[in-house]
Amino acid sequence: SRSINLAVIPGDGIGQEVVAEGLKVLSAVLPQDVKLETKEYDFGAKRYHATGETLTDADLASLKQHDAILLGAIGDPSVPSGVLERGFLLKLRFAFDHHVNLRPSKLLPGVATPLAGQPEIDFVVVREGTEGPYTGNGGTIRKGTAHEVATEVSVNTAYGVERVVRDAFARAQARPRKKLTLVHKNNVLTFAGHLWTNVFNKVAEEYPEVTTDYIHVDAATIYLVTDPGRFDVIVTDNLFGDIITDLAAAVSGGIGVAASGNINPTREFPSMFEPVHGSAPDIAGQGKADPTATVLSVALLLRHLGYDSEADRIDAAVAADLTERAGQPARSTSGIGDALAVRVAG
Amino acid sequence: SRSINLAVIPGDGIGQEVVAEGLKVLSAVLPQDVKLETKEYDFGAKRYHATGETLTDADLASLKQHDAILLGAIGDPSVPSGVLERGFLLKLRFAFDHHVNLRPSKLLPGVATPLAGQPEIDFVVVREGTEGPYTGNGGTIRKGTAHEVATEVSVNTAYGVERVVRDAFARAQARPRKKLTLVHKNNVLTFAGHLWTNVFNKVAEEYPEVTTDYIHVDAATIYLVTDPGRFDVIVTDNLFGDIITDLAAAVSGGIGVAASGNINPTREFPSMFEPVHGSAPDIAGQGKADPTATVLSVALLLRHLGYDSEADRIDAAVAADLTERAGQPARSTSGIGDALAVRVAG
Ligand SMILES: CC(C)[C@H](C(=O)O)[C@@H](O)C(=O)O
Numbered sequence: 189s190r191s192i193n194l195a196v197i198p199g200d201g202i203g204q205e206v207v208a209e210g211l212k213v214l215s216a217v218l219p220q221d222v223k224l225e226t227k228e229y230d231f232g233a234k235r236y237h238a239t240g241e242t243l244t245d246a247d248l249a250s251l252k253q254h255d256a257i258l259l260g261a262i263g264d265p266s267v268p269s270g271v272l273e274r275g276f277l278l279k280l281r282f283a284f285d286h287h288v289n290l291r292p293s294k295l296l297p298g299v300a301t302p303l304a305g306q307p308e309i310d311f312v313v314v315r316e317g318t319e320g321p322y323t324g325n326g327g328t329i330r331k332g333t334a335h336e337v338a339t340e341v342s343v344n345t346a347y348g349v350e351r352v353v354r355d356a357f358a359r360a361q362a363r364p365r366k367k368l369t370l371v372h373k374n375n376v377l378t379f380a381g382h383l384w385t386n387v388f389n390k391v392a393e394e395y396p397e398v399t400t401d402y403i404h405v406d407a408a409t410i411y412l413v414t415d416p417g418r419f420d421v422i423v424t425d426n427l428f429g430d431i432i433t434d435l436a437a438a439v440s441g442g443i444g445v446a447a448s449g450n451i452n453p454t455r456e457f458p459s460m461f462e463p464v465h466g467s468a469p470d471i472a473g474q475g476k477a478d479p480t481a482t483v484l485s486v487a488l489l490l491r492h493l494g495y496d497s498e499a500d501r502i503d504a505a506v507a508a509d510l511t512e513r514a515g516q517p518a519r520s521t522s523g524i525g526d527a528l529a530v531r532v533a534g
Numbered sequence: 535s536r537s538i539n540l541a542v543i544p545g546d547g548i549g550q551e552v553v554a555e556g557l558k559v560l561s562a563v564l565p566q567d568v569k570l571e572t573k574e575y576d577f578g579a580k581r582y583h584a585t586g587e588t589l590t591d592a593d594l595a596s597l598k599q600h601d602a603i604l605l606g607a608i609g610d611p612s613v614p615s616g617v618l619e620r621g622f623l624l625k626l627r628f629a630f631d632h633h634v635n636l637r638p639s640k641l642l643p644g645v646a647t648p649l650a651g652q653p654e655i656d657f658v659v660v661r662e663g664t665e666g667p668y669t670g671n672g673g674t675i676r677k678g679t680a681h682e683v684a685t686e687v688s689v690n691t692a693y694g695v696e697r698v699v700r701d702a703f704a705r706a707q708a709r710p711r712k713k714l715t716l717v718h719k720n721n722v723l724t725f726a727g728h729l730w731t732n733v734f735n736k737v738a739e740e741y742p743e744v745t746t747d748y749i750h751v752d753a754a755t756i757y758l759v760t761d762p763g764r765f766d767v768i769v770t771d772n773l774f775g776d777i778i779t780d781l782a783a784a785v786s787g788g789i790g791v792a793a794s795g796n797i798n799p800t801r802e803f804p805s806m807f808e809p810v811h812g813s814a815p816d817i818a819g820q821g822k823a824d825p826t827a828t829v830l831s832v833a834l835l836l837r838h839l840g841y842d843s844e845a846d847r848i849d850a851a852v853a854a855d856l857t858e859r860a861g862q863p864a865r866s867t868s869g870i871g872d873a874l875a876v877r878v879a880g
Pocket residue numbers: 273274277278430464721722752
């Protein structure tokens with residue numbers, strides 16, 4: 189009999205609320221013969237304040253035992269900026285070598301977008317997750333003085349770039365439009381830019397059916413608002429991916445519906461799935477948060493574990509629910525979760 | 535009697551066409567007693583192909599003799615990516631210490647925007663121009679092999695950050711809303727982020743009337759499409775500024791109307807004014823390019839040189855022209871320039 193051994197990290201703020209709904213929908217969609225085991229972890233601001241710990245070696249060893257990780261959100265204004273981000277979120281992505289940060293953007297029928305004319309949007313960003321300016325390389329001298337110098341080093345390796353570019357080509361090849369766009373800034377960041385561009389062009393030779401394209405990151409933000417339909421699959425570096433996926437989420441229904449997977453395709457370590465949004469302390473505990481992004485992240489999780497038809501059922505349920513919701517008064521977090529659980533079970 | 539000694543760099547592609555209109559409007563707006571002297575320089579792809587040169591020491595010495603520089607656009611697909619960007623555009627910004635890269639965004643009445651609901655947009659981005667990931671610091675080892683490593687080093691100094699932050703506070707103080715937003719990514723790029731944040735907070739103490747705000751760059755792209763009205767003045771690093779100003783241009787009328795100034799407030803070197811758009815080789819030579827961004831850059835140039843009322847006349851002419859153009863068939867490059875020249879003279 190099949191089983192899913194899931195690590196659950198509700199985290200801070202609305203993370204708690206949205207993860208509860210994600211689990212509700214997950215339980216509802218799984219067939220009877222699949223045994224779901226969950227273990228909850230208390231990472232986040234509360235634990236940091238109580239113990240000073242963000243993510244220990246023992247935590248990592250424990251997390252490693254699971255098939256996958258579901259995360260709500262980590263972060264609180266009471267913790268200095270960077271402590272939980274570098275000490276938990278990025279530490280986990282790096283420790284578990286989550287090099288494929290997958291972020292689909294699809295504007296579903298009836299969903300509000302800030303763009304005029306309700307354009308068709310259906311693309312996926314493959315963001316590199318373990319290199320670039322996110323490595324924590326760099327430093328500060330003469331801190332706090334008028335002569336302070338602070339550096340940040342973007343580290344890019346052929347090994348790291350090639351594996352994520354390959355993943356993106358394979359995804360593009362599997363989609364009807366078979367189009368892959370490299371987003372970088374190779375006219376200014378020429379060292380990293382040449383590496384990315386050369387690797388991209390080299391791997392492209394193995395995928396003659398995939399149409400390729402290159403766009404500078406600044407121009408990409410223009411197209412994301414004037415012609416988002418031009419994108420099918422985008423592959424990009426860690427920082428550019430961070431920036432354009434927030435914009436992509438904004439134009440395709442908002443961060444309330446933006447899902448993501450921090451994926452290790454080798455399965456050497458469990459992959460982690462999380463909504464793109466943060467902990468939103470301003471609305472936490474009020475039942476106002478939209479759990480849809482978390483539910484869609486559960487669908488990505490299921491697809492990663494090979495439960496494709498269950499993932500499809502969640503996607504369909506969300507699409508139907510969003511269409512039904514259009515123009516209606518806002519529903520509560522658990523109201524949305526309940527409705528989705530009913531739909532996926534039915 | 536007064537005079538303006540202007541270096542003119544039409545450059546590549548549509549640069550030639552739009553600069554001609556910029557000069558037309560400049561001549562028309564200047565009072566009789568101001569003597570305008572221009573010297574044209576042939577920088578760009580053609581000269582690079584003919585001589586291998588992008589910008590020599592002699593060129594810099596010659597450019598330095600002018601009061602200001604008007605640039606069209608530099609770049610052509612026949613030149614490898616990075617050669618003209620690093621060898622001309624960035625070389626000039628760095629050589630002349632253009633640390634304030636000023637990019638206003640104003641959605642004028644009647645101007646098309648990809649955003650629904652014609653929001654009010656009126657802010658200015660103060661982008662740092664001489665540091666950050668643009669320094670060209672970094673390198674490559676084992677180039678072209680499976681073991682290549684490429685780095686890009688973002689260099690940030692208290693000196694460089696403080697002067698641009700001060701400039702931004704002064705601009706915010708002079709505007710009715712008096713609001714300044716720092717855009718960075720201080721939760722991930724913690725070394726540079728702390729420097730920017732600390733300097734920002736320190737200078738803020740001297741401007742008690744200015745309301746301050748901090749937003750991560752990824753979130754800033756969301757607000758730029760969902761709530762652009764929240765911004766008044768933004769100060770940010772070189773790369774983040776590059777990215778968000780293209781997005782800002784896109785939402786506030788497109789790059790056809792986005793102006794910029796590469797300013798050295800000390801006046802030790804001449805400042806350079808240029809449209810945000812590139813050389814657009816696909817439409818070059820067809821009289822299709824919109825010269826408005828260049829004309830608005832001329833207004834920034836005039837304001838920098840102290841010709842405030844002339845700059846205001848250009849801004850007003852552009853606003854009137856754009857309103858008149860709304861919904862009309864597209865006019866030619868010179869048609870728009872002629873109309874603006876008539877308006878500013880009238
Ligand atoms: C919270 C932060 C570390 C993170 C990132 O920058 O990757 C977030 O913005 C994201 O996109 O997942």
